[in-house]
Amino acid sequence: MYKIVTVLTTLALGAEAQGGCDPATNCQLPNCRCFLDSAVPGGLNVSDVPQLVVLTMDYALNEEYEPLYNQIFSVANPNGCEIRGTFFVQEKGSNLGLVKRYADGGFEIGIGSVNGTVPTIERELISMFKTMNKTGLIYDAGCYTRQYDQQLNYKWPFTYDFPPTDNLCTSGTTPTKSFQVAVILTITTRPLVNQQDVWIVTANQLLEWVQTPTKKADLNTFAPFQC
Numbered sequence: 543m544y545k546i547v548t549v550l551t552t553l554a555l556g557a558e559a560q561g562g563c564d565p566a567t568n569c570q571l572p573n574c575r576c577f578l579d580s581a582v583p584g585g586l587n588v589s590d591v592p593q594l595v596v597l598t599m600d601y602a603l604n605e606e607y608e609p610l611y612n613q614i615f616s617v618a619n620p621n622g623c624e625i626r627g628t629f630f631v632q633e634k635g636s637n638l639g640l641v642k643r644y645a646d647g648g649f650e651i652g653i654g655s656v657n658g659t660v661p662t663i664e665r666e667l668i669s670m671f672k673t674m675n676k677t678g679l680i681y682d683a684g685c686y687t688r689q690y691d692q693q694l695n696y697k698w699p700f701t702y703d704f705p706p707t708d709n710l711c712t713s714g715t716t717p718t719k720s721f722q723v724a725v726i727l728t729i730t731t732r733p734l735v736n737q738q739d740v741w742i743v744t745a746n747q748l749l750e751w752v753q754t755p756t757k758k759a760d761l762n763t764f765a766p767f768q769c
Contacts, residue, residue: 552765584755
C-alpha cells in the first residue's frame with residue numbers, strides 16, 4: 543500500500559497564532575512552527591517555492607511488492623537523482639534483509655505500529671510522544687486528514703510545541719500537551735508528474751527543506767536532495 547502525500551502550500555497567507563503560538567515571538571524555524579502559520583517558510587516568494595511530494599509506504603516491506611516499488615522509484619527528480627520515499631515498516635511480514643538494503647539505498651525507514659493504527663486514547667498518545675522525544679524521533683505522520691486538501695488551506699509541517707486547540711485529524715488524534723515533535727499531515731492526492739518544479743522526497747527531506755527554505759532554482763545543489 544502506498545500513498546502520495548502533499549503537504550506544502552503554494553499560496554502565502556497572513557500568519558496567525560493559536561494556543562499562545564506566535565511565529566513573530568515564541569515559535570520560529572528551524573525548530574518550531576505554528577499550526578496556523580501559513581506564511582511561506584523563509585519568506586520566499588510563492589513563485590520560488592517548489593512542489594514537494596512525500597511518497598510513503600505502510601506495513602510490511604517484502605519481496606511481494608518489490609517489483610511495484612522498483613517501478614515507482616525508477617524515475618528521477620529534476621537534479622537527475624532517482625526518487626526516494628519513506629517506508630513505515632512493521633516487523634511482522636517484513637524481510638529485514640530487504641529493509642536494510644532499502645535503507646542502504648537511501649530510502650527512509652520509519653516505524654509503524656503493530657496494527658497499523660495510532661493511539662486514540664489521550665494517555666497512550668502522550669506516552670507515544672514522550673517515547674519519541676526520548677529516542678530522538680523527530681516527526682509524526684499518523685494524523686490523517688481530509689480537512690486541508692485544497693490550495694487555499696494547505697498546511698505546512700508544524701510542531702506540537704503549541705498543539706492545536708481542536709483535533710484536526712480525520713483518523714488519529716492530536717495531543718493536548720506540548721511536545722518537541724514535528725507533524726506532517728497525511729493528505730492523499732493524485733500524483734504529480736512531468737513538471738520541472740516537482741520533487742519527490744522522503745519525509746525527513748521535506749522537513750530539512752522547511753528548516754532551510756531554498757528556492758526551486760537552487761535545489762539542484764541543495765545538499766539534502768543530492769544522490
